[in-house]
Amino acid sequence: MNFKDLGLCPEILRSIEERGYEEPTPVQAKAIPPILEGRDMVGSAQTGTGKTAAFALPTLHRLREPGECRALALAPTRELAIQIEENFRFYGKHLGLKMALLYGGVKYGKQLEQLGNKPDIVVATPGRLLDHMGQGNLNLGKIETLILDEVDRMLDMGFIEDVTKIIQKTPRSRQTLLFSATIPDSVRRLADWALNDPAEAKIDIKITAA
Numbered sequence: 001m002n003f004k005d006l007g008l009c010p011e012i013l014r015s016i017e018e019r020g021y022e023e024p025t026p027v028q029a030k031a032i033p034p035i036l037e038g039r040d041m042v043g044s045a046q047t048g049t050g051k052t053a054a055f056a057l058p059t060l061h062r063l064r065e066p067g068e069c070r071a072l073a074l075a076p077t078r079e080l081a082i083q084i085e086e087n088f089r090f091y092g093k094h095l096g097l098k099m100a101l102l103y104g105g106v107k108y109g110k111q112l113e114q115l116g117n118k119p120d121i122v123v124a125t126p127g128r129l130l131d132h133m134g135q136g137n138l139n140l141g142k143i144e145t146l147i148l149d150e151v152d153r154m155l156d157m158g159f160i161e162d163v164t165k166i167i168q169k170t171p172r173s174r175q176t177l178l179f180s181a182t183i184p185d186s187v188r189r190l191a192d193w194a195l196n197d198p199a200e201a202k203i204d205i206k207i208t209a210a
């Protein structure tokens with residue numbers, strides 16, 4: 001199995017080559033084909049399995065053409081949001097897509113500038129995203145792909161209400177990708193409510209990070 005067999009577009013294959021990846025990790029091999037088909041996905045995979053690329057690559061492939069605010073990735077912490085945005089930016093660099101990165105504890109200036117640039121992809125922590133929405137700085141009405149990453153941690157940190165509010169502002173026709181290291185009942189309940197007939201990928205094999 002190589003990345004070409006997965007059906008990713010040449011611009012993305014080029015970025016993967018530049019990153020030096022030779023073959024998909026198990027979670028990538030399992031998750032990318034159904035996501036490319038447009039299916040919802042529950043992925044149980046920890047950090048270190050290659051899960052970020054498992055959702056970022058097919059999401060980028062499906063977006064390809066620019067268009068404002070069509071993908072949203074939610075993460076529990078600033079550190080994770082930064083990592084996810086870096087992945088989207090790197091893998092998407094030959095597609096000319098724009099990103100906004102939103103998290104709390106910092107001033108609004110740079111984030112407002114990014115939102116003013118009509119980003120294709122928004123990566124955010126829940127609290128700051130709701131602040132921006134409340135101020136009318138962005139609208140989730142055109143979201144095609146919603147990614148919820150590290151959902152077990154998100155719920156442990158008490159974000160269930162915020163996450164629910166955010167999901168309700170996105171179109172029902174969206175594709176939803178949920179990733180979590182563990183799938184306790186609380187995560188399963190959220191998945192049952194927010195996802196539609198999801199494909200499942202359960203992976204516990206870590207790769208040695210480059």
Ligand code: AMP
Binds near residue numbers: 046047
């Ligand atoms: P993640 O689980 O997304 O945090 O990724 C863990 C690490 O694996 C990161 O350093 C990635 O750059 C790296 N990685 C992701 N996909 C691959 C791959 N197909 N081959 C080698 N390394 C990868």
